[in-house]
């Protein structure tokens with residue numbers, strides 16, 4: 001089957017008015033990735049070598065976004081929204097190039113499982129002309145019903161065109177179809193619009209093919225495969241299903257999630273085996289965590305790399321460019337951005353490390369801040385191997401602290417510190433015997449005088 005060529009036509013011209021959004025519906029994200037990009041990924045996973053994206057509403061924004069998630073896809077504009085068959089025909093030029101298999105998918109149905117697509121393609125390989133991916137539901141309202149006769153699929157009837165008897169059918173059209181490339185144009189061109197909505201229905205090709213004696217097959221997939229997103233409540237529902245799948249996958253791959261329902265992954269999060277993730281952790285896009293690490297509760301991590309056996313959080317924020325090498329520690333209320341924390345270095349409490357390198361084994365005291373920004377440009381702080389930065393120090397970049405450098409607490413460091421040097425960047429302490437007592441007495445009598 002791998003030899004068979006395949007085009008996926010993804011319909012995404014709809015307006016999505018119920019999203020009440022300036023953003024085209026299919027660009028709303030699930031797990032940090034536009035929902036239509038999930039559809040693209042599924043198509044690719046099922047072996048679709050070419051992609052045709054049918055766009056309409058928000059076409060320019062769609063083209064721009066597609067550059068990122070499907071740079072090789074060819075975009076086709078459906079000028080008027082006259083139905084799903086009409087939308088597929090917008091990609092006529094691509095379809096008529098001649099493919100073995102055509103997969104029609106909806107951009108707003110993001111949870112499609114590539115296995116369901118592969119199963120449908122297999123039916124085409126076995127000689128079917130049209131394969132419909134159906135699902136069963138106790139509440140079929142709104143879906144096209146699969147009409148079978150003698151165990152064969154003979155038609156799909158849209159809700160509005162159904163008889164009362166047909167409305168009782170619970171086997172529904174999930175919206176995904178696989179069509180033999182050799183039959184596709186002929187069938188699509190034969191679709192008319194004599195129905196309750198006056199639209200050209202893709203679903204009509206089932207009856208057309210069946211009447212011609214072609215082999216039409218319904219396969220069955222789970223409900224999620226057909227979950228179409230029309231509003232933000234459904235978007236959240238899809239996010240929930242996606243997250244549940246991903247958490248399950250993570251746990252089966254050897255990651256401990258203490259409270260899985262509170263951990264949020266992105267589409268590309270990678271976590272190694274034997275890493276433990278405590279409750280309420282958020283992974284934004286671009287995160288890679290190696291094995292044997294511990295991510296403590298309430299950490300927020302995006303665009304970051306965490307090597308094996310690191311310790312992060314609780315309440316840590318790793319921002320893009322954070323790169324923690326083996327056994328590094330970033331503790332509570334620390335923020336790390338665009339910085340390498342070398343092996344075994346410790347940034348344990350209340351600290352900001354931005355545009356910096358913290359050398360291996362260095363210890364950064366509580367409340368240390370790299371002052372990386374002068375209001376115009378960002379500057380770099382380089383902290384050498386084994387350095388010790390005392391608590392509550394400000395390191396004003398650009399600045400270098402040499403290997404084994406030692407910074408006194410409360411310093412403001414504006415000049416580079418050589419290897420093994422001790423730097424004080426604060427006023428020397430002055431102690432006056434008895435002066436504390438004297439002050440207290442003076443203030444107390446002033447307060448008494450005021451009350452009189």
Ligand code: UD1
Pocket residue numbers: 011012013014015054078080081082083084086087106107108142143144145156158172173174175200201202203226228
């Ligand atoms: C469609 C199916 C229905 C199925 C249901 C599953 C048809 C006629 N009906 O109905 O059998 O049960 O999906 O969710 O196919 N689109 C365009 N241009 C158009 C029309 C639609 O690009 O002119 C796109 C939409 O943006 C959407 C997809 O096609 O992504 C499906 O259209 P929609 O209007 O949601 O079809 P349903 O009524 O849900």
Ligand code: MG
Pocket residue numbers: 228
């Ligand atoms: Mg729909």
